[in-house]
Amino acid sequence: MKKYIIYCRKSTSDPKHQLYSIAAQEKLCIEYAERNGLNFVKIIKEEHSAKESGKRQKFLKIIEDLKAGKYDAVITHKVDRLLRSIGDYARIDELRSCGSEFVFVDGSYPNTPDGNMMLGINVVFAKRYVENLSLEVKKGYREAMA
Secondary structure, eight states: OEEEEEEEEEEEOOOSTTTTTTHHHHHHHHHHHTTTOOEEEEEEEEEEEOOOTTTOOHHHHHHHHHHSSSSSSSEEOOOHHOOHHHHHHHHHHHHHHHTTTEEETTTTOSSSSHHHHHHHHHHHHHHHHHHHHHHHHHHHHHHHHH
């Protein structure tokens, strides 16, 4: 039987922001796993931006554990909770090509040429979103200081 882990992430450890994000993701992932008969053995929660590749310690540990065969698959709410950088996507793509499975509650990306393409496109959209958000925040700061 495959061993799944659930991964939930919010972008900040600030307790005033995204108050219910992780709890909502966890609930949706658990419901998805139960509805689909997926055996999840662990829930991993991380409070860290995914903008830069290789910075999330829990995410990197998941990658190591998948490579070591401790787990077979990851369940997460949607693409941008797992990935927002091309570097991290390359890690996931490598694991998918070796048989690790990534299940997204909010979308299906089978390990086929079309599924891989759609996953890659959604990672690019997630990357663009976070980069544009950064520009908009900086613009707001500049305006507030003027």
